[in-house]
Amino acid sequence: MVRMGEFELLARIRERLPANGPRIHLGSGDDAAVSLPGGATATSVDALVDGVHFRRQLASPAQIGHKALATALSDLAAMGAEPGEAYVVLGLPADFSEEECIELLDGMTALAADTGTALAGGDLSRARELFLAITVVGHSSDPQAFVDRGGARPGDVLVLTGELGGASAGLELLEDPALEASLTGGAAEELRARQLEPTPRLRAGRALAQAGATAMIDLSDGLGADAGHIAQSSGVELRIEAEAVPIATGAKALRAAGGSDPWTLLNGGEDYELLASVPPARLDEAIRAVHDKGGTALTQVGEVLAGSGVEIRLPDCRLLEPGGFDQLA
């Protein structure tokens, strides 16, 4: 159990929070935080539970804090929103010390500072297992500027930021450290970081929104499952060429060493890259914008067709089973 009481711990947490930005009129410590949105807001909530979304044995408290905020902000990235505020609920079990709690918040605060997010409020409770619930609010002057999942049109091209497979390969490596022998250079460290400290693609998401993305989603559950959400919301078919998808360095070697099909990396989930549809006339502009403003590569991985569902085509004319992560499974 944390040794100090709720109010003392809250006071200690508040001391460590960075100063609030100009949008916060009244910060943490009252009945509610008061902010001045000045436009449209995009709001998303995410739950992270020990044993489901992370494991305390495999991740440091700072990494758990980072990942919780990162996965929440990733939903704002997928809207093309500018991050604004985050609200944090922590369920603290008896064996989670007050130092671990501060370390967790420090991991979150560092990412908040990097992304321009204010930690504007929160709540603590005793719990049997460690859990976090993060609410993030993003902003835009115009609600039409947000990119939802429903605007993909036949003829659009499908684009993907960064690389896939790193997060699930990283988890494999954390669970079986002996697999590191199959990797060279700094690949192992990078794969673990993809699992433990994902980067929300906020700048890439805004660049894609400005470059005319018609639909967008972040890949949390796996390529097949998340592409399925765009296909369903937009009423279209998505066809993805597996060979076009960039795979994180070392991930295929690791999967081969572990004896499983490397293509399942695509559906491993938790990479938090963005999948978007873009009119073909704006593809070059999108690639340039994501490179220049988002600091990452944008790759064409497929196309949008009339129809329904998702087809992920493998090189030998096989199809990849959609698969994906179900939080209740």
Place this chain on the structure above:
Amino acid sequence: MVRMGEFELLARIRERLPANGPRIHLGSGDDAAVSLPGGATATSVDALVDGVHFRRQLASPAQIGHKALATALSDLAAMGAEPGEAYVVLGLPADFSEEECIELLDGMTALAADTGTALAGGDLSRARELFLAITVVGHSSDPQAFVDRGGARPGDVLVLTGELGGASAGLELLEDPALEASLTGGAAEELRARQLEPTPRLRAGRALAQAGATAMIDLSDGLGADAGHIAQSSGVELRIEAEAVPIATGAKALRAAGGSDPWTLLNGGEDYELLASVPPARLDEAIRAVHDKGGTALTQVGEVLAGSGVEIRLPDCRLLEPGGFDQLA
């Protein structure tokens, strides 16, 4: 475990949600909900955990859903905010059925409809114990119209909505049903409802804000502890006359039958009444406004003095120990 998968359960939940109000531009089902605040927002988050804030053996799923949203909305009431949106995180243990989950949401939806709150988004996760994290967003055209805890001034009078002690007496009754013999009329039913289905004082909170309340808080932790937050934030002393505080019918009889000091009812917490400071010149206006618009009584229970801390004076010149509920204790 819920038998259906996450996406099926989410779809079933969404079907049951009422239509979104005019402020919601894009509702549940995308990466984020999009809303158009059109002024200042007050945002609050609340965690409720089985065994800490409720007990599954003592409350129905609908009551748990009601209480979770009610306690979150109570924070908006204490700001004088107009309720807008709620975002709901559910941690679902293996023995919580899909029917119980729907029933819980129905309890929440009913209160949302009563209060004009849109359930705009959420997330589900498997968990070892049932928990809820609720984020609520309230609105006002003017950020100065929100009432924080820091504006109480010496000379202000302290006022309280409704009655205290009902929630803690209700819990006593739920834990020891034999105590019902000490009560007459419908008192037992009413006390249980105060514990299981609290009413957020939203209309009373807005009436108090309009009647010039200088500081306001909702009584979740107990009169002494919550009054202490106003005293500290405002830099004043609060003096409360215990005899002036209206006590819920039957609560004193119940506590006497249980053999404990009836005055401890004041610090029992969970009554979700509002405590506010009001300039004396506006006291009559505040009483009338809370009666007419809030549908409840407003009672003067004390005064604001220069100094610090909280004094709760009992009839025989004793002082009540502040006490209060610590979520981490």
